[in-house]
Amino acid sequence: MNSWAKPLLIFEVTLFAAASLVHSGVLLGGYYAHTRAAAAEGLIAAVLVCGIFACLLQPEWTRSVALVVQSFALFATLVGAFTIAIGIGPQTTADRVFHLLLLLVLISGFVAAFRWNSR
Structure with a gap:
């Protein structure tokens, strides 16, 4: 696995897992509870974890796997940002800043994975 890929994917998993725990009410006492957001963020974290394992098992796939799992996470995050923008997603300033x-x-x-050359 490339030196940048593992820490980056782990950081992304941590961000999405924390967001899922906040939105499920586990962290912060349910203040930001939003079950649909929690489910989406948990799914994104799980996909990123699968990507980490795939990269560990097949290091030559690192670039492709990083592109695929980050594309999925990026698309899903854009959907979340859209739901916030139209008023059906979480409406806190913290959610807006976190999505940014x-x-x-x-x-x-994604740019790092796209530009990476495994020579």
């Missing part, structure tokens, strides 16, 4: 952070991290990771 997620988008920045995912876009950066």
Whole structure:
């Protein structure tokens, strides 16, 4: 696995898992509870974890796997940002800022994977 890929994917898993725990009410005492967001974030975290395992099992697939799992996470995060924008997703400032952070991290990771050459 490339030196940047594992820490980046682990960081992304951590972000989505934490968001899922917040939205499920486990963290912060249910203040930001939103079960649909929790389910989506948990699914995204699970897909990213599968990507980490795939990269560990087949290091030569790292670039492709990183592109695929981050594309999925980016698309799902854009859907979440859209639901916030139209008023059916979580409406807190924290959610807006967190989605912006997620988008920045995912876009950066996607660009890094896209530009990476495994020579």
